[in-house]
Amino acid sequence: MFIDEFQNSRMPQYDFSVTGFYQEACESPTCPHFITGSAMTILAMELVGTGALYGRFEFERIEAMTPYFATQLTHKAKKYYQADISNIMAPFIAERCGGNPFYINAVVKRSAKIRKPIHDMDALNEVLAVDITSGFIWGELHDQVNRWIHRLNNFNITKWILYLSALDENNDLKKDIIDVHKIQQALKDYEGVDIEIEQIQDILLKLSRGDLLESHMGRFTRIKDPIL
Missing domain, CATH: 1.10.8 (Helicase, Ruva Protein; domain 3)
Structure with a gap:
């Protein structure tokens, strides 16, 4: 049994989870179960790493090809x-x-x-520009990114935070580190809203759970995915 995008079995905007009901099925002695998904952090840390499914699965991140x-x-x-x-x-x-x-x-x-x-x-x-805006890549990433924007639509600024986090504005060695203060100022300039730094960090943390960003002890960096 293969189940893809298993992280959608628990949606944060709904107070309901089906993972507990899956425990008996995945313990079948005759039918191995494989679960996959685009949000490995949620899969490993929240769904199969705790609760009813704890210890039922081993997990491995699929890395980029050499x-x-x-x-x-x-x-x-x-x-x-x-x-x-x-x-x-x-x-x-x-x-x-x-x-x-x-x-x-x-x-x-x-x-x-x-x-x-x-x-x-x-x-x-x-060719990249064509495919990213209207082709196969666009179809996949549009679904993935918009799904997370829908899940985390705090103050209707999640899409802005994700966009501003992706900007590559300089050649500094620390350019991949996301500056939350720049995001705060940009939101004031473009949206006319004054969002607390803690609120921005909370949204960044939730985006990192969906593997759209990376979190390192309170510091956030861009994911190592040039297309995304």
Whole structure:
């Protein structure tokens, strides 16, 4: 039995959880159960790491492919979809996609579909722009991100906080560290609302539980996902 997006079995905006009812089923001696999801932190720490399902599952995070295998996948996808992609661009596609096989396949498939050769970085950026805004990647991330915005719609500013957290405005070595004070000021400028730092940190913490950000002892950083 495989169940995907299992983190949706507990929705924070509803005072109800079905995970407890799942205990008897997953203890079946004849039917192994595998659960997957895009929010590994919630799966590991809140659903199978405590409560009725504690001790019933082992868990493992699916990491990005190594640069070598991500490049090899790019070559194989290029051959499969008959895309016009130069060999020298394969490592760049793998890097820009963060080693994510879904992204790599989506970019190569989009290149073939719109008949846009990828022979340089400008062409790669163009294909990425198309797919991120209207293609396969957009369809997946739109659902994932909007689901979390819906779950955490505090003061109707969650989408702003997520957007401002993703901005890459400088080349400083600490550029991936999210500055909550900058977010607070931007919310005043754009939305005309004065949100307490603690409230912003609380929303950032909840976003990190959905693996849209990373939390490190009260400090927040951007997730290592260039597409997201």
